[in-house]
Amino acid sequence: MNRPAGFGTRAIHAGQTPDPTTGAIMTPVYLTSTYVQEAPGVLKGYDYSRTTNPTRVALEQNLAALEGGKHGLCFSSGMSAINTVLALLASGDHVVAGNDLYGGTYRLCTTMYRKFGVEFTFVDMSDLDAVRAALRPSTKLVMTESPSNPLLRLTDLSAVAELARAHGALSMCDNTFATPYLQSPLAHGIDIVIHSTTKYLGGHSDVVGGALIVDDESLRARLAHFQNSIGGTPGPLDCFLVLRGTKTLHVRMDRHAETAVRLARELEAHPRVSRVYYPGLPSHPQHALATRQMRNGGGMVSFELDASVADAKRVTASFGVFALAESLGGVESLVDHPASMTHASIPREERIAAGFQDGLIRLSVGIEDADDLSADLHRAIAVLDRA
Ligand SMILES: *Cc1c(COP(=O)(O)O)cnc(C)c1O
Numbered sequence: 001m002n003r004p005a006g007f008g009t010r011a012i013h014a015g016q017t018p019d020p021t022t023g024a025i026m027t028p029v030y031l032t033s034t035y036v037q038e039a040p041g042v043l044k045g046y047d048y049s050r051t052t053n054p055t056r057v058a059l060e061q062n063l064a065a066l067e068g069g070k071h072g073l074c075f076s077s078g079m080s081a082i083n084t085v086l087a088l089l090a091s092g093d094h095v096v097a098g099n100d101l102y103g104g105t106y107r108l109c110t111t112m113y114r115k116f117g118v119e120f121t122f123v124d125m126s127d128l129d130a131v132r133a134a135l136r137p138s139t140k141l142v143m144t145e146s147p148s149n150p151l152l153r154l155t156d157l158s159a160v161a162e163l164a165r166a167h168g169a170l171s172m173c174d175n176t177f178a179t180p181y182l183q184s185p186l187a188h189g190i191d192i193v194i195h196s197t198t199k200y201l202g203g204h205s206d207v208v209g210g211a212l213i214v215d216d217e218s219l220r221a222r223l224a225h226f227q228n229s230i231g232g233t234p235g236p237l238d239c240f241l242v243l244r245g246t247k248t249l250h251v252r253m254d255r256h257a258e259t260a261v262r263l264a265r266e267l268e269a270h271p272r273v274s275r276v277y278y279p280g281l282p283s284h285p286q287h288a289l290a291t292r293q294m295r296n297g298g299g300m301v302s303f304e305l306d307a308s309v310a311d312a313k314r315v316t317a318s319f320g321v322f323a324l325a326e327s328l329g330g331v332e333s334l335v336d337h338p339a340s341m342t343h344a345s346i347p348r349e350e351r352i353a354a355g356f357q358d359g360l361i362r363l364s365v366g367i368e369d370a371d372d373l374s375a376d377l378h379r380a381i382a383v384l385d386r387a
Helices: 007-013 054-067 078-086 103-113 128-134 157-166 217-230 236-246 249-268 287-293 309-316 348-353 370-385
Strands: 071-075 094-098 119-123 139-145 170-174 192-196 210-214 273-277 300-305 334-336 360-364
Touching: 007 054, 007 249, 054 071, 054 210, 054 236, 071 078, 071 217, 078 103, 078 170, 078 192, 078 210, 078 217, 094 103, 103 119, 119 128, 128 157, 139 157, 157 170, 210 217, 249 273, 249 300, 249 370, 300 309, 309 360, 309 370
Parallel strands: 094 119, 094 139, 139 170, 170 192
Antiparallel strands: 071 210, 192 210, 273 300, 300 360, 334 360
């Protein structure tokens, strides 16, 4: 090919060649812990499956190709991937991180790395002055998530990458919500992309996994050292499932977004809804940035009902097609009441100060028929009309 392959072609083929011994078109699931050596120390490229495994290598190359990066590293969970990045730090180092990070990331920073003497400042990543003001001589890492959860705030990735680089710090972007189909952090100068492959990349709610993608070889080597030392690596069957998921990522993401924008518009017009958060709507305060940085608005929609916690819970329990569950990014639609589910550990005053009320509801819009999802959403909100 004399031009770079398009996203869908890479999704289906990158990292995967027919098995040389049988011609099997699908990458084999190499269920092996060790590899026979031809002579002591003479390997065919593999020595032990924590260190590397052919099914994992196929997935690592596939994800690197999708993110437009040189190197991929896979993990047993998104948290394990993030932990491996934080393992680069030493006592006395400082990190600037988003104040609306995924709860598990926040917990890892504050209950584990803080104990080891790493310092953290949490700021609103959409406020570049706040990011700049938080940087210290000891800042080694800037961590962001875009769009963030549950309010779908965006980070200007080029600007944050530039601030970090000028300061001599690494930048990391959690690209789980956007996926590489919508957004390419490396192209904006971000050093490390992380994914929970549990979400859109796997796409079928049947596997937990994580990944890192980087361009720089010495950074890859440092991360691979801790990947192998910590040992949070995925099994080959999990890698196979994620590889099967990425083949349809582009098709799924287009459908997720097409239905999400329809539901977001319907919610905006709904008298019971006081606010809708969706980067693909012109009413989103960072819609211009979304247009610049993302292919479309993605599959996550949050909205505020003018309702108490009890009423919001009543609405979320009334869906029939949307399942009441945490997590996101699967083919099936999910509904979440952050105040009592995903974000229940945040005290109420802090949650309200962070900008979300008791009536906030988060949807992971799946790829069922849009008419069915729309009817389900309207039917659920209508329970508010019954006292
Ligand atoms: C789910 C999630 C994680 C954690 O990933 P696991 O695979 O559950 O360990 C990290 N970041 C974001 C944005 C997530 O949604």
